[in-house]
Amino acid sequence: MTEEITVETTTTGKPAADPNAPLVEVDDLQITFKTGTGDVHAVRGVSFDIHPGETVAIVGESGSGKSTTATALIKLLAGNGRISGGSIKVEGTDITRYDESKMAAVRGGVIGYVPQDPMSNLNPVWSVGFQVREAIRANGVATGKKNIEAKAIEVLQQAGLGDAERRMKQFPHQFSGGMRQRVLIGIGLGADPKLLIADEPTSALDVTVQKVILDHLESLTREKNTAMLFITHDLGLAAERASKLIVMSKGLIVEAGPSLEILQNPQHPYTKRLIAAAPSLASRRIHSTAGLPVAEGADELDMAALAERHEDTEAAVEAAPVMISVKDLRKTYSIRRGSFKSEPLHAVDGISFDIHKGTTLALVGESGSGKSTAARLVLGLEPPSGGDITVGGQSMAKASAKQLFDLRRRMQVVFQDPYASLDPQRSIGAIIAEPLKVHKVGDRASRHARVEELLEQVALPAELAHRYPNELSGGQRQRVAIARALALKPEVVVLDEAVSALDVLVQAQILQLLADLQEELGLTYLFITHDLAVVRVVADSVAVMERGKIVEAGSTDDIFENAQQEYTQRLLDAIPGAGIEFGN
Known part of the structure; x- marks a missing residue:
C-alpha cells in the first residue's frame, strides 16, 4: 500500500528513482478529434523520450501534429480531442488517465507551458501583474503578498521585461506582441518546472530579445537541469538550441x-523540403516566377533568367512613381504613472520614407521600436500627432471621410495576431468575404467564387470555408487573414508580421504568392517584421527603427552586406542559426 502511494506522488515533484531514466516517455501516442464530418486522426503512433536537462x-x-503532441503532454487538448491510444509517462507514471485534480499537480510544477498565441492566452480585462x-x-x-509580488517582478525580468515593476499595472492591449509573449514565458518559468514546453516561444519576438530569452532558457536548462521541448518552424532556432530534433x-x-x-544531412524527402524552403542571410530577393523558362530536363527554374529579372527589378524600383510618402511622421501617447500623473511616450518620432509603386519596403526593429505603430498610422487606424502621409498623391490629413473610405479599399492589412483579428463567431468564408460585402463588390455567387479562389491562392482547401477560426491551426488562421486582405485586390498591403506564424513550407508559398501578386497587380507592400531572414527574400529596401526613429535605411543588399549602424549589425548577428550551413 505504501509502495503505491510513493509511485503516485512521483509526478507531483518527487525525483524519479533512476536518475538516467527519461523525464517524459511518449509511446505510440494517438490523438483523435471528433468533427462534424467524422474522426480526424491528428497524431498517429508518435514515440519519443525527453531526458532531464535535454533540449528537444x-x-x-x-497541421503536422506538433502542437497537438505538445498539448497532449499536459492534457490540454481542445474539447473535441482525446488521447485514443498509447501512453505518456511523466517521471515513470502514465498520466493519460489522470483527472483534472491529478493533472493540477503536474502542470506548472513539473511541466510548464508557454502557448503559441499571446493575446488569446492573456485575459484582456485583468492587468498583466494580476x-x-x-x-x-x-x-x-511563493506565499504572502510581498513575496508573490517580488517573484512576479523577478520572473518578468528573467523573461526580458527590464521595466517589469512599472509594467505590472498595465493591461495586455498596452503591450506589443513581443512583450505579451514575454509575459507568457515568465508565467511558464514561474514555478521552476522540470520540463518547459515552449510552443513557438519566440515567434512574436524580435531577434535581439529572442536571443536574450533563448540564452536565459539555455542557462535554466544547464543550471537547474530543466528539460525543454521546443515546438517551432524556425530551423535556425532548432539547429542552434536543440540537441535532438523530431x-x-x-x-x-x-x-x-x-x-x-x-x-546538415537530411535523409527524408520531407525534411529536405523543409530545409530548402527556409530563408537565410544567403538568400536573395524572391521575384515572380511567372513566364520564366524551366531548364530542359529539370524541374527547377532557369536561375540565370531569374538573376536577370532580379537586376531588371532593381533598376525599375528607382524609376517607379512613389506610392506612399511619409514625412516627419510622429505619434505621442500619454502614459499614466499613478497619482493622476502622466508622461509622454514618443512611439514614432519624426520618421520619413517613400515606397515606390510595385515595390516592398521592410520596416524592421526590436519589439517596441514603433514599427507597428507606424503601420497603423499609414493605414489611418490612428491619427498622427504630426507629419503627413500621402498615398497615391492623396494626403490623408486633408482627406474627407469618403476619401478615407475609398483609400481603405486601396489599402488592406494583415495583422500580427491571426486569432485576435478573426471573428470567432463567423465562418472562414464569411470572414474572407466581409471586405467584399462592406465595399458592395459583386453578388453572393461571385463573392462565394472569389472566396474559393482566395483559399486556393493561400494553399487552403475550399471546404475550410465552412469551418471556424478555433478549428484552425495558427498558421492556417494567418493564411485566412492574408486571403481576406487580398479580397479587394488592393494597391497597397501592409503586412504586420504576416508570416511569423507560418511554417517554412507555407511561408515560402505565401512569400512567392505575394511576389507573384505584386508582379501581376503592381501591388505595393509595407512589410513590418522582426525576421531579418524573411526581409532578405521579400524586400527591395529596408528601414531600421530604434526607439521611434529610423536609424538606417537603404536597399536590402546594402543593409545586409554593409550595415553602417551598430544597432543594425546587432540585429543581423542575433539571427538564430545564421552561421550554420544546412544540407539538402
Whole structure:
C-alpha cells in the first residue's frame, strides 16, 4: 500500500528513482478529434523520450501534429480531442488517465507551458501583474503578498521585461506582441518546472530579445537541469538550441535524431523540403516566377533568367512613381504613472520614407521600436500627432471621410495576431468575404467564387470555408487573414508580421504568392517584421527603427552586406542559426 502511494506522488515533484531514466516517455501516442464530418486522426503512433536537462525541438508544417503532441503532454487538448491510444509517462507514471485534480499537480510544477498565441492566452480585462501573480499563487511558488509580488517582478525580468515593476499595472492591449509573449514565458518559468514546453516561444519576438530569452532558457536548462521541448518552424532556432530534433508530417515522425546531423544531412524527402524552403542571410530577393523558362530536363527554374529579372527589378524600383510618402511622421501617447500623473511616450518620432509603386519596403526593429505603430498610422487606424502621409498623391490629413473610405479599399492589412483579428463567431468564408460585402463588390455567387479562389491562392482547401477560426491551426488562421486582405485586390498591403506564424513550407508559398501578386497587380507592400531572414527574400529596401526613429535605411543588399549602424549589425548577428550551413 505504501509502495503505491510513493509511485503516485512521483509526478507531483518527487525525483524519479533512476536518475538516467527519461523525464517524459511518449509511446505510440494517438490523438483523435471528433468533427462534424467524422474522426480526424491528428497524431498517429508518435514515440519519443525527453531526458532531464535535454533540449528537444519538434518541427514540421502547420497541421503536422506538433502542437497537438505538445498539448497532449499536459492534457490540454481542445474539447473535441482525446488521447485514443498509447501512453505518456511523466517521471515513470502514465498520466493519460489522470483527472483534472491529478493533472493540477503536474502542470506548472513539473511541466510548464508557454502557448503559441499571446493575446488569446492573456485575459484582456485583468492587468498583466494580476495574471502573473495568480499563476505564481496557483503553483505555490511563493506565499504572502510581498513575496508573490517580488517573484512576479523577478520572473518578468528573467523573461526580458527590464521595466517589469512599472509594467505590472498595465493591461495586455498596452503591450506589443513581443512583450505579451514575454509575459507568457515568465508565467511558464514561474514555478521552476522540470520540463518547459515552449510552443513557438519566440515567434512574436524580435531577434535581439529572442536571443536574450533563448540564452536565459539555455542557462535554466544547464543550471537547474530543466528539460525543454521546443515546438517551432524556425530551423535556425532548432539547429542552434536543440540537441535532438523530431520532424513531423501528417501526424507521424518522419525523421528524428541529433539536430545538426539531421539539418546538415537530411535523409527524408520531407525534411529536405523543409530545409530548402527556409530563408537565410544567403538568400536573395524572391521575384515572380511567372513566364520564366524551366531548364530542359529539370524541374527547377532557369536561375540565370531569374538573376536577370532580379537586376531588371532593381533598376525599375528607382524609376517607379512613389506610392506612399511619409514625412516627419510622429505619434505621442500619454502614459499614466499613478497619482493622476502622466508622461509622454514618443512611439514614432519624426520618421520619413517613400515606397515606390510595385515595390516592398521592410520596416524592421526590436519589439517596441514603433514599427507597428507606424503601420497603423499609414493605414489611418490612428491619427498622427504630426507629419503627413500621402498615398497615391492623396494626403490623408486633408482627406474627407469618403476619401478615407475609398483609400481603405486601396489599402488592406494583415495583422500580427491571426486569432485576435478573426471573428470567432463567423465562418472562414464569411470572414474572407466581409471586405467584399462592406465595399458592395459583386453578388453572393461571385463573392462565394472569389472566396474559393482566395483559399486556393493561400494553399487552403475550399471546404475550410465552412469551418471556424478555433478549428484552425495558427498558421492556417494567418493564411485566412492574408486571403481576406487580398479580397479587394488592393494597391497597397501592409503586412504586420504576416508570416511569423507560418511554417517554412507555407511561408515560402505565401512569400512567392505575394511576389507573384505584386508582379501581376503592381501591388505595393509595407512589410513590418522582426525576421531579418524573411526581409532578405521579400524586400527591395529596408528601414531600421530604434526607439521611434529610423536609424538606417537603404536597399536590402546594402543593409545586409554593409550595415553602417551598430544597432543594425546587432540585429543581423542575433539571427538564430545564421552561421550554420544546412544540407539538402
